[in-house]
Amino acid sequence: MSQSPRPWPRLRRGLEHDYTILKVREDLYADPRTNQEHPRVFLDTPEWCNIIAVTTEDQLVLIRQYRFGVQETTLEIPGGLVDHGEDPALAAARELEEETGYEAGRMVPLGSVHPNPALQGNRCHSFLALDCVKRHEGRQDHGEDITVELFPRAEVPRLILEGKITHSLVVVAFFLERLRAEAAK
Missing domain, CATH: 3.90.79.10 (Nucleoside Triphosphate Pyrophosphohydrolase)
Structure with missing residues (x-):
């Protein structure tokens, strides 16, 4: 059986831009395999x-x-x-x-x-x-x-x-x- 991917630790939470129905943010994460840093965009929206x-x-x-x-x-x-x-x-x-x-x-x-x-x-x-x-x-x-x-x-x-x-x-x-x-x- 293969092992599940590990969670990526968040290194930095980015600046949030509020557009009323959603908030946009770019956080910085570390690849758990290589420790390389990767920016990832997150859209924070209600349910x-x-x-x-x-x-x-x-x-x-x-x-x-x-x-x-x-x-x-x-x-x-x-x-x-x-x-x-x-x-x-x-x-x-x-x-x-x-x-x-x-x-x-x-x-x-x-x-x-x-x-x-x-x-x-x-x-x-x-x-x-x-x-x-x-x-x-x-x-x-x-x-x-x-x-x-x-x-x-x-x-x-x-x-x-x-x-x-x-x-x-x-x-x-x-x-x-x-x-x-x-x-x-």
Whole structure:
């Protein structure tokens, strides 16, 4: 059996640049094999949540919003930041209601993943929101411009395979949902 890599000791914590939704820092680490110094960038971000929302009519509640990284509008599930100290399930219910105006009858945890462990230490928590009912038009945060669309739940594979849904964390949420459904059989 091979031995696991050893942790890299941090030699110096770099100057932090705060960009509101994330902090960027370059720390200096020592390679435990060679003791050579290597700078490594770290993105300090809050926990995130994603919500697969399903109405009482078995429709998916999806959102479209402009994403600056790809310079285009994307089709996604609702989601957002988990406030410091906030329970991820409560954050998911809050984000769903704020972005779409829907409230869930039941919230089921699907699991969580590290979005990019090479650069980030946070987790993205995915939830399945069942029996969702529209209560209002939503209360979007300042700087959000979201439209809500309903799709038959059975269209998810097609939407992903045809490149209509491209956000990796959204695809992961649907994959976690499928794994949970298969494990329950």
